[in-house]
Amino acid sequence: MDFDFSDDQxxxxxxVRKWVDRSYTFERRRAITGAGGFDRAAYGELAELGLAGLYVAEDQGGMAMGPVEAMVVLEELGRGIVxxxxxxxxxxxxxxxxxxxEDVRSAWLPKIASGEALVVLAHQERKGxxxxxxxEAQATPAGAQGWKVSGEKSIVPAGDQADAFLVPAKANGKIALFLVERQAQGVSTRGYPTLEGGRAAELTLRDAPATLxxxxxxxxxxxxxxxxIACTCAEAVGAIDKTMQLTAEYLNTRKQFGVTLSTFQALxxxxxxxxxxxxxxxxxSYYASLKLNAPPEERRRAMARAKYQLGVSMRFVGQNSVxxxxxxxxxxxxxxxxxxxKLTQLELEFGDTLHHLGEVSARMQDTAGVFA
Structure with a gap:
């Protein structure tokens, strides 16, 4: 199996690495954190690199790339804890x-690819x-092919800055997925800073107009x-790489008893x-990205395995570095x-380590322990 990256990758x-090193310095990041945890200008710079359209088809203004390219990009953004x-x-x-x-794709994907619109997933609920x-969110029909959604969603990434949300809600007793614009009537958000300096929001919908x-x-x-999950794993790898680099540099420069810490065998x-x-x-992380286009059951097993290992690794590297x-x-x-x-927060995103350990256990088959 060839794990080498192509020239394009x-x-x-x-x-992306050059942008992070030159444009997203630690000082700029601290300024963004102090200003609320989200900078539309920085997001626009990512879009100018074509990254917002990474998964968007070329006829919609995107780059039509796949999971491996996304992994490459997220690793570098993780290095800069963007x-x-x-x-x-x-x-x-x-x-x-x-x-x-088609009408929804045509209306939104070009705007997403250009960075004009930020659309995020709003799926978490307090009881979930x-x-x-x-x-518990509910959707009811409203007029010709229209819908209204009511409910509350938590920890929506950049929720008070996004232009629209993808919201799951029950319609006719079954979960469906809707697109809701932030400026629509009946939509309210309450933003707050997150652990690593970013931004999230609580989203409240009261008969908000929605598109199925x-x-x-x-x-x-x-x-x-x-x-x-695959993106989070790649982002975590980048953050782990930089954490290791910072720790090695510290051990090679900090002295104790007249010698550098790196000379101590225990360390x-x-x-x-x-x-x-x-x-x-x-x-x-490679495994997760390569399995992202697998059949659903195989894909779900792979993501649980990957996120569990990444959770263990993030916790171990982060705590030992400190x-x-x-x-x-x-x-x-x-x-x-x-x-x-950042590593502490990534360990919790899209399911923490214990949750995915349970998922791995629940999805075990006769080939348990052998990754297909």
């Missing part, structure tokens, strides 16, 4: 491109935890979350253990603490 990686929710754009554009009616089949995307809402929602062993978790995370740094590892002025926060 390497050029894409190089372009706050702007590009992965959520990939989730929604992937879902709209695959399941939405990570279960996708728990949905798919009547098979649960099937589409599962696919959307799986795209999100070198800790770094070796962290390196092992880093490579396990990378291999399972311990090896000592007190400076948790100070706001030091970049390492922000990577630790």
């Amino acid at each position: 390497e050029q894409l990686r190089d372009a 706050l702007e929710p590009l992965k959520h754009t990939l989730v929604t554009s992937g879902v709209l491109g695959a399941y939405a009616p 935890r990570y279960r996708l089949d728990v949905c 995307v798919s009547e098979e809402g649960l099937t589409v929602l599962e696919h959307a979350v799986d795209i999100g 070198r062993h800790r770094m070796a253990d962290m390196k092992m978790q880093q490579e396990l995370a990378r291999s399972m 311990q090896l740094h000592g007190g400076i590892g948790v100070t706001d002025e030091y970049a390492g603490s922000h990577y630790f926060r």
Whole structure:
């Protein structure tokens, strides 16, 4: 099996890495965090690179690329702990491109690809935890082929800044998926900062006008979350890589008893253990991206396995990095603490480690332990 990246993929990686290094510095990120956790200008710069249209077809103004290219991009954005929710754009554009009616695709995908519109998934409810089949939001018919949606959704990424939402709601006793514009009547949001410095919101819908995307809402929602898991795994790999780099640099410069910390054998062993978790995370991120277009049941098993391993690796690398740094590892002025926060939050996104351990267990078959 060939795990080498193509020339086009390497050029894409190089372009994103250069943008992160030159334009999304740690100082700019701190300024964005202080201003609320989302910068439309920074998101526009990502769109100018073509990244918002990564999953959008060429005739809709996109790049028509796939999961591996998305993985390459998200790794580099993870290295820079970029706050702007590009992965959520990939989730929604992937879902709209695959399941939405033609008129919905034509109306929204070009705007998503250009960065004019930010559309995010709003699926979490307070009683649902990570279960996708728990949905109390309700949709009722309204006029000729129109709908109205009522309900509440939590932790919506950049929810008070987005232009529209993909919202699952029950219609005729079955979960369907709808598109709701933020400026529509009956829509209200309450924004707040997140752990790692980004932005989320509580979304309230009261008979909000909605457009039907798919009547098979649960099937589409599962696919959307799986795209999100694969993107989160790739983003985590980038953050882990940078965390390892910062930790190694610190151990090679900080002195104790007149010698650098990197000369202590016990600390070198800790770094070796962290390196092992880093490579396990990378291999399972590759696995997730390569399985993203597999049949639904196989895809769901793969995402649960990948997210579980990434959760273990994120926690291990993040916590050990803080311990090896000592007190400076948790100070706001030091970049390492922000990577630790990012890894902590990513471990919870789209299902935490214990949730996905349960998913792996529930989906075990006679070939348990052998990845097909």
